Structure formats: C-alpha cells, structure tokens
Amino acid sequence: MDLEFEKEIVEVERRIAELNRLNADPKANFDAEIAELTKKLEALRRSVYAGLSPWQTVQIARHKDRPLLQDYIAGMFREFIELHGDRCYADDRGIIGGFARLDKRRVMLIGHQKGRTVEENIKANFGMANPDGYRKALRLMKLAEKYGLPVVTLIDTPGAYPGMEAEARGQAEAIARNLTEMSALEVPVVAVITGEGGSGGAIGIGVGDAVLMLSNAIYSVISPEGCASILWRDGSQAPRAAEALKLTAPSLLELGIIDEIVPEPPGGAHRDHKAVMAALRDALLRHLRALASLSPRKLVERRYEKYTRMGRRDARAERRARRHEKR
Amino acid sequence: MGWFNLKSQSERRQVEREDLWTVCPGCKAHVFREEWSKGLNVCPKCGFHDRITFQQRIDLLIDGGTFDELNAHIGTSDPLRFSDAKGPYAEKSAAAQKETGMREAVVTGRGRIHGTPVVVAIMDFRFLGGSLGSGTGEKILLSAEYALKHRLPCVIVSASGGARMHEGILSLMQMAKTCAGLSRLHRAGVPYISILTHPTTGGVSASYAMVGDVNIAEPGVMIGFAGRRVIEQTIKQKLPDDFQTAEYLLAHGFIDCIAKRAEMKDLLHRILAYWNRK
Ligand SMILES: [Zn+2]
Numbered sequence: 001m002d003l004e005f006e007k008e009i010v011e012v013e014r015r016i017a018e019l020n021r022l023n024a025d026p027k028a029n030f031d032a033e034i035a036e037l038t039k040k041l042e043a044l045r046r047s048v049y050a051g052l053s054p055w056q057t058v059q060i061a062r063h064k065d066r067p068l069l070q071d072y073i074a075g076m077f078r079e080f081i082e083l084h085g086d087r088c089y090a091d092d093r094g095i096i097g098g099f100a101r102l103d104k105r106r107v108m109l110i111g112h113q114k115g116r117t118v119e120e121n122i123k124a125n126f127g128m129a130n131p132d133g134y135r136k137a138l139r140l141m142k143l144a145e146k147y148g149l150p151v152v153t154l155i156d157t158p159g160a161y162p163g164m165e166a167e168a169r170g171q172a173e174a175i176a177r178n179l180t181e182m183s184a185l186e187v188p189v190v191a192v193i194t195g196e197g198g199s200g201g202a203i204g205i206g207v208g209d210a211v212l213m214l215s216n217a218i219y220s221v222i223s224p225e226g227c228a229s230i231l232w233r234d235g236s237q238a239p240r241a242a243e244a245l246k247l248t249a250p251s252l253l254e255l256g257i258i259d260e261i262v263p264e265p266p267g268g269a270h271r272d273h274k275a276v277m278a279a280l281r282d283a284l285l286r287h288l289r290a291l292a293s294l295s296p297r298k299l300v301e302r303r304y305e306k307y308t309r310m311g312r313r314d315a316r317a318e319r320r321a322r323r324h325e326k327r
Numbered sequence: 328m329g330w331f332n333l334k335s336q337s338e339r340r341q342v343e344r345e346d347l348w349t350v351c352p353g354c355k356a357h358v359f360r361e362e363w364s365k366g367l368n369v370c371p372k373c374g375f376h377d378r379i380t381f382q383q384r385i386d387l388l389i390d391g392g393t394f395d396e397l398n399a400h401i402g403t404s405d406p407l408r409f410s411d412a413k414g415p416y417a418e419k420s421a422a423a424q425k426e427t428g429m430r431e432a433v434v435t436g437r438g439r440i441h442g443t444p445v446v447v448a449i450m451d452f453r454f455l456g457g458s459l460g461s462g463t464g465e466k467i468l469l470s471a472e473y474a475l476k477h478r479l480p481c482v483i484v485s486a487s488g489g490a491r492m493h494e495g496i497l498s499l500m501q502m503a504k505t506c507a508g509l510s511r512l513h514r515a516g517v518p519y520i521s522i523l524t525h526p527t528t529g530g531v532s533a534s535y536a537m538v539g540d541v542n543i544a545e546p547g548v549m550i551g552f553a554g555r556r557v558i559e560q561t562i563k564q565k566l567p568d569d570f571q572t573a574e575y576l577l578a579h580g581f582i583d584c585i586a587k588r589a590e591m592k593d594l595l596h597r598i599l600a601y602w603n604r605k
Binding site for chain 2: 160161162163164166167168169170171172173175176177179180181182183184199200203204207219220221222227230231232233234237241244245246247252255257303304307308310311312
C-alpha cells in the first residue's frame with residue numbers, strides 16, 4: 001500500500017536503493033549522486049509531512065509498516081512476560097499484556113495487538129478487542145496496583161469489536177467498568193496512542209495520568225468513514241469528516257485531551273521504527289519518573305480533576321477547580 | 328396551526344383522525360391517543376414502552392412538588408465549531424433547544440421518591456437523540472458530585488443513541504468523566520441506580536448506564552454497544568430478533584431486573600430501602 005501523497009518519496013527511495021546496489025561494485029562510484037538524492041529525499045519528507053491533511057494523517061496512522069505492539073515489545077522493552085486471560089471466559093488476542101521492563105523501570109504493559117500479515121490479523125481480530133480483552137486489561141491493571149507497578153498502555157485499534165458474541169458477553173459493560181476502575185487506580189497510568197485511537201475501544205484502556213500521542217496517530221469518537229456515512233450520508237466524504245472531527249495530535253493537544261506529542265521522524269514512524277521508539281522511550285521514562293513521586297491519593301485526585309475538567313460547561317465549577325488548583 | 332384554520336371538510340377530518348390515533352412503533356397497532364398517553368406511552372396491545380419526555384418521567388418517578396432542578400443553566404457547547412452536510416452544529420443544537428425547551432439532553436435535580444430524597448438525572452431522546460455531549464456529561468457528573476456531597480442516592484435514567492459526534496473527542500471524554508464521578512460514589516458507599524430506557528446504546532451504554540449498583544431496564548427496550556446494522560455487516564449474518572433487548576441483557580447477566588414503567592417508582596423505593604445510610 002503506497003500512499004498517493006508519498007509516491008514521490010517512494011520513487012526517490014527506490015532510486016537511492018538502486019544506486020546503492022550498483023555502488024557495491026568496486027569499479028562504480030555513485031557517492032555524489034547518492035548524497036544528492038539523499039538530500040532531496042530529506043527535503044521531500046519534510047515538506048510532504050509538514051503539510052499533511054487530517055485525512056492523509058489517517059492513512060499514515062493505519063499504515064501497515066507502522067510499528068505494532070509486537071515491534072515495541074521487541075524493540076523498546078528489555079523483557080516481556082505475557083500474562084494471559086481474563087479469568088472469566090477467554091484469552092483475547094486483540095489486547096495483550098504482561099510484566100515488562102522499560103530500561104530499568106518495571107511496568108505493566110497493556111496494548112492492542114494488530115497483525116502485519118492476514119493470518120496475524122485474523123488471530124488478533126485486526127486489533128479489535130472483545131470484552132474479554134478489556135476484562136483481561138482490567139485484571140492486569142489491578143495486579144499492577146497490587147504490585148505497585150505503573151501501567152503503560154499502547155493504543156492502536158479501529159475500535160472495540162462490533163460482534164454478536166461481543167454484545168452477548170457485554171462489550172458495553174466491560175468498557176464502562178474499565179473507565180470506572182481506571183479513574184481510581186492507585187498507580188500511575190501512562191497511555192500512548194501509537195496508531196489508531198478508535199473511540200470506546202481506545203479509551204477503554206486509555207484513561208491516563210499522562211496521555212501521549214505519536215505525531216501521526218489519530219484519536220476520534222468515530223472513524224471518519226463512519227462519521228461521513230452518518231452525517232454526510234456518503235462514506236466518500238471521509239476526508240471532510242476527518243477535518244471536522246479534529247482527530248490529529250496537534251488539534252487534540254490544543255483541546256487539552258492529550259498531554260504531549262511524541263515526534264515521529266520525517267517520513268513517518270513506518271520509515272524508521274528505531275527513531276520513533278527512541279523518542280517514545282525517552283518520553284515514557286520522563287513521565288514515569290515524574291509520576292512516581294506522587295502519592296496514590298494525589299494521583300487519583302489529579303486524574304479525577306483532569307478528566308472532570310474536560311468539556312466543562314459550568315463557569316462556577318471552572319472557578320472552583322481553579323481555586324482548588326491554586327491551593 | 329389549529330384544525331379550525333383548515334379549509335376543507337376532508338382535510339379537517341384527516342387531521343382529526345391523525346389526532347385520534349397513535350400507531351405503536353412496536354406492533355403497529357392503532358391505539359386511541361388518549362388511551363396511549365393515559366397508559367404512559369405503553370402499548371396496551373404488545374406492552375412496548377415508547378419514549379416519554381423528561382417531564383413525564385419526573386411526574387412518574389418523583390413525588391409531586393418535590394422536584395428541584397439543578398444546573399439548569401448548563402447547555403450545549405461547540406468546541407470544534409462543527410459543521411456537516413446539514414449545516415453548523417450550533418444551529419442544530421439551538422433548534423433542539425427551541426423544540427424541546429431543554430438546554431441539554433439531560434435534566435437533573437433533586438426530589439423525593441415516596442419520601443426518600445434522591446438526585447435524579449433524566450435523559451430525553453428528543454434532544455439530539457439523547458446524545459452524550461459535553462453539557463450532558465457535565466450535568467451527569469455534577470449530579471454524582473451533588474449526590475456524594477449530600478450522601479443522597481443517585482438515579483440516572485438513560486435514553487441515548489450514544490456519543491455526540493459533533494463534539495468529537497470531547498464527547499468520548501464524557502464517558503471517562505461521568506464514570507470518574509460514579510466511581511467516587513461507589514467508593515463512598517452512596518447508591519447509584521441506573522435505569523435503562525429505549526434506547527440505551529453506544530457511548531452511554533459503555534459508560535454510566537452500565538455501572539449501576541442495580542441496573543433496571545424497561546421491558547423490550549434496546550440496549551447495546553454497537554448498532555445492529557454494523558454488527559450484521561461485520562459478521563455477515565442475521566441477528567436473532569431478541570438481540571440487544573432488555574430480556575436478552577437480563578438473560579446474559581448485564582441487568583438486574585426488568586420493571587414496567589408503572590411499577591418503576593415503587594421498585595426504586597423498595598430497593599433504596601436496603602441502603603443503610605451512614
Ligand atoms: Zn404495540
């Protein structure tokens with residue numbers, strides 16, 4: 001899947017690769033050409049990625065080569081001990097989790113799992129978790145609370161699975177329960193939107209003391225396609241819906257929904273996994289360090305203030321909250 | 328326009344006929360309008376519980392003359408300056424306000440249920456499909472905070488199609504916000520009873536409507552996370568007729584009981600009598 005607006009970038013990348021191949025011959029020397037094309041490539045990446053439309057960002061957030069949970073586990077964490085099952089019914093593969101080490105910090109890692117191949121994707125249900133996944137996530141968060149471990153969640157899902165079994169086993173209840181419990185969890189929670197932050201399926205593991213977002217990730221109450229087909233009665237209006245929904249990282253930072261944007265390298269996370277993981281590791285460690293100094297009581301209080309302020313319509317409550325902050 | 332303004336006899340007769348009957352959305356039976364409203368919008372033929380207004384719900388659940396509205400001034404907001412094929416959201420919400428006399432999709436207040444003081448939040452589907460906007464979430468949260476402060480049981484009557492897309496991500500955040508408020512009630516030992524009416528779906532079912540100490544539904548109402556059509560398209564098979572009904576949820580363990588509209592107030596009163604107020 002080459003994206004239309006990336007065609008020129010891909011073409012220059014192909015030519016550089018070709019020259020590098022020819023350069024392997026000791027008699028050849030294309031160093032100057034390669035240097036020139038590399039410079040051109042960098043400029044191109046910068047210019048294309050500086051002017052992305054929200055709809056283009058949606059395409060990048062869903063790019064098949066973007067780092068997935070398994071890539072972060074392998075490339076960013078030093079250890080991962082997967083813990084299976086919700087102790088009720090199943091071991092969902094759309095959400096997985098377990099003990100993990102980030103640098104020297106021990107954390108409970110929970111994230112949506114997508115696949116890169118069709119088989120992987122079918123197994124992971126394309127990152128769309130069933131209620132069992134949300135219940136497993138909650139079980140692991142309560143375990144983290146017991147062991148005094150901070151929770152790190154990596155969010156990348158089109159949404160919670162809309163299936164018959166999912167309804168029968170209470171998709172709504174599972175998400176509602178997580179929101180309720182996460183609001184009072186007595187250990188730090190850092191949530192990261194790494195790709196698609198799809199509605200209830202995303203916030204179901206996304207209530208955090210710090211919410212970070214990769215620069216080309218998206219986070220929305222509904223997919224642009226879904227919104228377009230309802231409000232425009234035309235799915236092809238998705239680019240307009242993407243614009244209207246304000247689902248990109250800069251918009252969400254401005255709206256106070258996320259706390260920090262983790263920059264992706266020019267050309268997007270799918271071009272350089274190492275670079276984006278280095279940036280994310282630094283940001284995570286910084287937030288975990290800062291949150292570690294807060295008492296459980298203070299943590300829960302702060303999280304309550306943070307979420308109850310969102311979309312506040314009451315001027316008196318606003319003033320009350322401000323007074324509370326000053327104290 | 329009154330019927331007496333109409334020109335011809337036939338037009339007049341037609342209006343009279345429409346005024347006379349209500350067609351049941353459940354079984355399509357024609358029921359005398361008077362009988363329909365006397366029966367609290369419940370079909371005498373099939374028992375379908377149709378939507379009612381917040382005022383009808385207050386009259387039904389709260390002792391006469393005891394309802395005091397709280398936070399009536401809170402209305403809609405347009406944080407994204409959203410506009411779609413039908414025009415700006417600001418105009419749409421203003422029209423809904425004019426049409427319903429409400430400022431948001433929920434009315435909140437304090438009152439008494441057979442003498443027991445409670446805080447109630449009552450959603451009304453007429454207001455933008457009972458969608459969960461920032462103002463809706465704020466009023467629900469403030470109800471929970473009021474209930475906590477005064478140690479009064481909180482009762483929320485839900486009726487909603489889900490999130491309000493026009494407020495984008497802020498609508499989604501209301502799910503976390505309202506649940507945070509109710510979580511405090513749980514930890515403080517203050518009762519929260521959720522009443523699910525037709526329909527309770529999407530973001531409202533996946534937040535406050537599902538986390539009551541006791542979840543009560545009206546008979547036959549639709550309750551679910553994803554829409555029926557979306558599920559059928561996803562799994563490519565037809566769903567059973569009773570899918571996502573109150574009875575289906577009862578059988579699967581997600582609601583505690585089903586109560587007819589006329590019996591709801593007594594049931595609430597009997598349940599709240601089990602709380603040892605400290
Ligand atoms: Zn009927």
